[in-house]
Structure formats: C-alpha cells, structure tokens
Amino acid sequence: DQQVKQNSPSLSVQEGRISILNCDYTNSMFDYFLWYKKYPAEGPTFLISISSIKDKNEDGRFTVFLNKSAKHLSLHIVPSQPGDSAVYFCAASAGTNFGNEKLTFGTGTRLTIIP
C-alpha cells in the first residue's frame, strides 16, 4: 500500500518558469512533510518541510503548499534553474507520535529543466 504517491514520474520545465511537483498521501496520521532532492549515486538532500499546522512554507525559490483536506502537497520552484534538474522525493512522517518519526517516501519525480 503506497501511502505517499507522486503520480508524475517525470516533468520538464523551461528555465526561468515555475516547476510544480505534486504529492498525495493517504495516511491521516501524517503530520510532517518534507521534500528532498536527489542526484544519482548521492543521498537525498533536504529542501523544505511543512508541519500540518501550516498550509504554506517558503524558503527562497522553494515553496511548499499543504492541503490537508485533500491530503495533497505541492512543491513550487520559481524561477527554475538548470541545477534544479534532479529527482524530487516527497516524504511524510507521523513524527509527533513517539516511535513514528520514520519517513515514508513517494516514488519520486524526475525534474528536467530545459535551458
């Protein structure tokens, strides 16, 4: 049972435009959500997170939106740059519950920025 889903395996965006990556989850116990960026043969790099008590968090070019009623979150990258080309993973945890801090990952979306 895939509790975190990223339905788009790939996405291509022109440099300078907005990239929007989507993620859906099914487990209502999840209360903390993260986005990671991953290059081949490297570990996931933390980008941005959001707690379930918020609906938006912004850090520079990256903004994460959370819609709890729809169990949906999205990552916006604007403007997109060639260095943003990577695989992006959405992850979730029920971290406020002891022993449930583990991350459940989506399957990833490969983002390609076209110069």
Added chain:
Amino acid sequence: DSGVTQTPKHLITATGQRVTLRCSPRSGDLSVYWYQQSLDQGLQFLIQYYNGEERAKGNILERFSAQQFPDLHSELNLSSLELGDSALYFCASSPPEKETQYFGPGTRLLVL
C-alpha cells in the same frame, strides 16, 4: 554536505557473506535511521535508533541487524546475503525533538 558520513561508499561481495555498513550522524543528533533503496522498492525504512536504543522497526529482514554505540555512530549488519539485497543503503540522522532527517551519501552494495 549533510554532515552524515557513511562508509564504505561501495561494497561488492558474494552471496552468503556478511557485511557491516557504518554511519556517523551529524554532531548533536541522537537519532539514526537506516533506509534501503532498491530499484523496484524506492526508499524503504529499515530501523531507527535513538541515543543507543532501538526506537522503531520497519521492513527489516531477520538477517539484518543494527546497533548504535555510545559515541552515537551506528552499524548495519547484513548477513547470509542474497542477490536481492543489492541496493543503496542510506543512513540519516535528526536532532533531538526535531523531525527533519539529514541523509548520508549512502553505501552501494552489490551482491554477486
């Protein structure tokens, strides 16, 4: 650089063998997590240690075990290796009372 280190970077071994993967968390982080990334499974949680004690278990095989030492580094032991154990193994750490996990560069295991 996340501050989490893992050794070795690559490991090639044969079926039936045993290997040990090592992880040093970021300074001050008490929690260590192990994840496996195989081609068809994505990133899967294996096990978590907090300040030397096991805190949570995921889909970890009985042939696999882990521990966290007093200096907070952790080791993941994989025994009776099978071809299907070939994967990337990642370690992550998080600070006390914080939920963000920071990942190491991973160990690529190839079982022949």
